[in-house]
Amino acid sequence: MNLLPNSPIQMHYSPATDILHVKYPDVDSVLLPIIKESLAAMVQAIINYDVKRLLLDASKTVIKSSIEENRSLTLELASHLSKTRLQKVARIQPVDPVREKQAQANINHIQEKGLLSYQLGTFATEQEAMEWLLA
Template sequence: MILLQNSVLKLEYNPATDILQVRYPDLQSMHLSEIKHNLNIMVDTIRNYDVRKLLLDASHTNIEINDEENRAMSMELAAQLSKTRLIKLARIQPASKDREVKAQENIEVLQRSGLISYELRSFTNHREALAWLEE
């Protein structure tokens, strides 16, 4: 069932598997406040529906913000998700190797900082990510 669909996010929830699927939004500096607002809505939805499993699809996400802004957004989102009852987060990697290297650097910073209280794995395709979440 679609819980939210707008120009920034689409939140699709399957209550049978308790998986929320989200296409991670494009990160553009001129729309950053709107993106942050929508990510807050996503976190509130996870909290309100008591979602335990999240699939974030970053495979087509365009990043037009600098590395510091991107890292700060990642840290803020991870901290907010850690305040929910989320247990698994599957992330579908971007096709660009350069973007994935930066994403992995951000993930390492998050893990070292202790902000992640859930299992986090990255996948190259949707099918594998869903299979892991359904385990």
């Protein structure tokens, strides 16, 4: 079921597997308020449906914001997710190695801040991510 049909974030929830599949949106400085609002709606859906497994597909996400804006957005999202009952978050990494390097730097920063209350895995393919989520 598509939970946010009019949002820049594509979200599909499968009650059978308890997995929320999210295509992470493109991040553009101009659209940050809309992206933040959409991510807040995603977190609310996680709370409302008591989702335990999240699949974040960032493989095709385009980043058109500063490193600081992107890091701030990532920290804010991690902070909100840590207040849910999520147990596992699987991330499909970007194909671009430069973007993945920045994403890993953001993840390291989140870990340093102690914001991970859930297991976090990074995968090259959706199949690998799904297998890990369902294990």
